[in-house]
Amino acid sequence: MTQLKYKDTVYTVPDGSSVLDTLLDNGEDIPNSCRAGACQTCLMQATHGKVPAAAQNGLKDTHKAKNFFLACSCVPQDDMEVCLPDVEKLKFAATVTEKNKLSDNVIELKLKTDEPLKYYAGQFVTLWRDDVLGRNYSLASLPHVDDELIFHIRLIENGQFTGWVADELKVGDRLHVQEPVGDCFYTQGNPEQSIQLIGTGTGLAPLFGILRDALQSGHTGEIHLFHGGLDASGLYLHDMLTHLAEHNSNFYYHPCVVHANEGMASNIIEADLLEIVSQTVSSPAGWKSYLCGDPEIVKKLRKQIFMAGSSMNDIYSDPFVYS
Ligand SMILES: Cc1cc2nc3c(=O)[nH]c(=O)nc-3n(C[C@H](O)[C@H](O)[C@H](O)COP(=O)(O)OP(=O)(O)OC[C@H]3O[C@@H](n4cnc5c(N)ncnc54)[C@H](O)[C@@H]3O)c2cc1C
Ligand code: FES
Incomplete structure (x- = not known):
């Protein structure tokens, strides 16, 4: 069995268990959402030990080079020491500028980031309520046309994030947006393609x-x-x-x-x-x-x-x- 060091404590990783499950089972507060390698909410960084390739699927090359990995997809093969990355460098502070109802259960949320955010329409970001609760939402806005980031958020029964958006979040409130990821966006160069x-x-x-x-x-x-x-x-x-x-x-x-x-x-x-x-x-x-x-x-x-x-x-x- 491998050993996992996090914040000065060493945990034993049960066979086949991921870094995320090991830390959560030991009472650590690690952000997560899909638990399936899709959302990147559980991003962590290895300070010692080899990161399995599968734990870096879908990450940017710059993140791979810094030994970032997805804790939910990381089953350590060797002993590892890990930490949460300096997320402040990855997050952009933003203000809610509009909250509109598009239907009974879909809210359009508009946010203005303090610093300009580079993105393509169709990519997704993580919106953070606080240090622990973050969820992915896709960008419906166009960077060179819209002044704000635009999201369509479907309200989920008993949803932690969407419940907060529906009941508490209001115009003027602040939250954080993590840098955009994903390759679902329009690419120029083949305008005749269907x-x-x-x-x-x-x-x-x-x-x-x-x-x-x-x-x-x-x-x-x-x-x-x-x-x-x-x-x-x-x-x-x-x-x-x-x-x-x-x-x-x-x-x-x-x-x-x-x-x-x-x-x-x-x-x-x-x-x-x-x-x-x-x-x-x-x-x-x-x-x-x-x-x-x-x-x-x-x-x-x-x-x-x-x-x-x-x-x-x-x-x-x-x-x-x-x-
Ligand atoms: C790449 C990506 C992009 C996304 N983009 C968008 C987007 O643009 N707009 C949007 O509305 N959502 C989007 N999502 C989904 C979003 O990230 C959240 O999962 C969703 O809003 C629920 O969050 P919550 O905290 O309210 O619910 P949670 O507290 O996480 O879940 C509450 C309960 O609802 C269930 N649940 C969670 N999500 C769903 C769902 N979608 N359908 C049915 N049951 C569910 C959970 O299993 C749980 O039982 C995206 C997800 C991914 C991975
Ligand atoms: S929790 Fe979604 S990628 Fe790990």
């Missing part, structure tokens, strides 16, 4: 950012956005997206729901999201695909689009993984 953007719920947030970026950049290829909801109330940007599709000849909006409501807009289809995608874009080879939101649906879509002929290199995804 694009499909597919998401459920607030998976729309990064897709909306990517869509706006593509349109602003003068993308000429077809752009298809598929947004799935349980019913029409989940299609929280329906009117705006319908309007955009009416005014941009290369943009197609496909809103679809599991359950139809009486009197719902005529362009909303009651159908399975995966079926609508495969019927509309039956040969996605050469297309770029962006998939965001519910982790199970993202996983199924990745497989479906790959099996239909797309290269994995053309599929970008941000599953909203939670523990």
Whole structure:
């Protein structure tokens, strides 16, 4: 069994256990969220000992060089000494400038950072309520167009972070934003390539950012956005997206729901999201695909689009993984 030193205490790591589980089981307060290597909330730094490669998947090269690693994915092979990184260098102080309701359970949050934040629309950041509670949210704003960072936050029953956003956070309050990560964003250089953007719920947030970026950049290829909801109330940007599709000849909006409501807009289809995608874009080879939101649906879509002929290199995804 390996030994793990943290803040002057040495713990024994049970066989197969991660650094995160070992420290949490011993009562240490280590930030975490997805516990699946997706969100980077559990970022730690090794001061001694070898970091297993799997614990650095998805980290920036600059972070790898500093021996940063994801505590939830790190099963030590050798003795290690670890600490929390100097997060103050990674975090940006921000002020809440607007909090708007987009639907019964989706809040649009606008934040202004004290220092400018470099990002691409569609990447995600960690929003920190305090030193321990942080959660990922995707950027729906465009850095060169919007003065503020814009997020779409779905309220989760008994959610620690979203409950705080709904009940306590108000305009003027301060919080911290950790630097953006992820490769779900629009890249220039191939303006004629067809694009499909597919998401459920607030998976729309990064897709909306990517869509706006593509349109602003003068993308000429077809752009298809598929947004799935349980019913029409989940299609929280329906009117705006319908309007955009009416005014941009290369943009197609496909809103679809599991359950139809009486009197719902005529362009909303009651159908399975995966079926609508495969019927509309039956040969996605050469297309770029962006998939965001519910982790199970993202996983199924990745497989479906790959099996239909797309290269994995053309599929970008941000599953909203939670523990
Ligand atoms: C890369 C990435 C990007 C993300 N971007 C966004 C975004 O733009 N907008 C957004 O609204 N969310 C986004 N999320 C999800 C977000 O990070 C949180 O997981 C979510 O807001 C719940 O946080 P919470 O603290 O309120 O709930 P918690 O206190 O963590 O969880 C409370 C309970 O709800 C369950 N739960 C947590 N999340 C969900 C969920 N999504 N669906 C169903 N049950 C859940 C938990 O298992 C737990 O039982 C993203 C996640 C990832 C990994
Ligand atoms: S990456 Fe470790 S908790 Fe999410």
